[in-house]
Amino acid sequence: MEPGHPNFGKLEICTCRNRDVAEHVRERLFSLSNLDELKELTFESFLPRGRKGLGDLHATSIEMAFNQARIYANSLNGWLLLQGSYGCGKTHLAAAIANFAVGMGVPTLFLTVPDLLDTLRFSYGAEDTTFEARFDEIRNAKLLILDDFGTQNATGWAQEKLFQIINYRYINKLPLVVTTNLSLTEIEARIRSRLRDPELISDVRINAPDYRRPMDDMGHSALSSLDLLANKTFGNINERHDEGLPAQEVKTLERALKAAHRFAEKPKGWIIFLGSYGCGKTHLAAAIANYRASLGAPPLFIMVPDLLDHLRATFNPKSDVSYDRRFDEIRTTPLLILDDLGTQSMTPWVREKLYQLFTYRYNAELPTVISTADTLDKIDARIRSRMLDKRLCTIYGITVPAYYGATKKK
Secondary structure (H helix, E strand, C coil), X not given: CCCCCCCCCCCCCCHHHHHHHHHHHXXXXXXXHCHHHHCCCCCCCCCCCCCCCCCHHHXXXXXXXXXXXXXXXXXXXXXXXXXXXXXXXXXHHHHHHHHHHHHCCCCEEEEEHXXXXXXXXXXXXXXXXXXXXXHHHHHCCCEEEEEEXXXXXXXXXXXXXXXXXXXXXXXXXXXXXXXXXXXXHHCCHHHHHHHCCCCCEEEEEECCCCCCCCECCCCCECCXXXXXXXXXXXXXXXXXXXXXXXXXXXXXXXXXXXXHHHHHHCCCCEEEEEXXXXXXXXXXXXXXXXXXXXXXXXXXXXXXXXXXXXXXXXXXCXXXXXXXXXXXXXXXXXXXXXXXXXXXXXXXXXXXXXXXXXXXXXXXXXXXXXXXXXXXXXXXXXXXXXXXXCCCEEEEEECCCCCCCCCCCC
């Protein structure tokens, strides 16, 4: 090599050993990945439209993610971001990409983010490597897959190491797959800005329930109480025209009914029904839910006190689901219908949980239906401020009195 050449004076691997070195790199990354434990997670074993009984909207979401993952696996071009709640199929698709790439001879590193950080921490005292060597090995992997981004302990050191890895791969345009159950607004700002680059990132959101959780024959979540209100439809709501009520009161119910119809056809933003007990709020909310369920997209319909009971139940040592998974299942559901807000006991814990729930859905602009007998001034100020945002929320006050059945004619 002539003096002046960029590589003059540097050690280079003999061409006769390149193949052996590449094979050693592949084997080392494979051993770090623990992909042996995920070898069954392939494209062939994935259900492209989810499990039986899943609604069309959920199934279509899964199918789109499946197709996008297959395209990415064949090209390894840019970055792929897979978002969705626990159990929606993110890890299976990420592992399928990894197994496909390994089968094609691509040196691939698949790690959950907590494991990645542990790998770096353990390298400080390792005998067979150094921190610098391990760090370089991770950030330079031909294909890096980071599973469960956001579950790591967000210490300053952890945030900095993750940023350095992601920023390095961003600058060098190295293939990266990230799975997360967080919204982008919850991810550290520097990393978020890179995950939002439309020229590099393919962002896929999977809107599907946890496949580990049971559903009834209609595809409802096990948390939903909609089966108890199956008879509440748009077809049988009483519009109260024959009761001699003041016309202005009847019009409030009429406006709310028309709005509920529109929302059921195309759920967007938040719709809030205010009114006294028995005025028709729950019927309208259930009618929306039953209409969506009839289209194959059953929402999560739940009374607020029941929601909180489901969260508390996760603290029982015998619970088969963690608090984090249950809370994420509720807050990320594609359409959430909360009935009877305000009837719960307003302890500080309850206030905080409801605030977190509403804030998440507000920031993510997820369709939400709320019914409450409280006036707005009685609702927690932080939640009220979101309800009053006219860009996202529409409030319908229903002023008809409680309905106790048809008036008997004399």
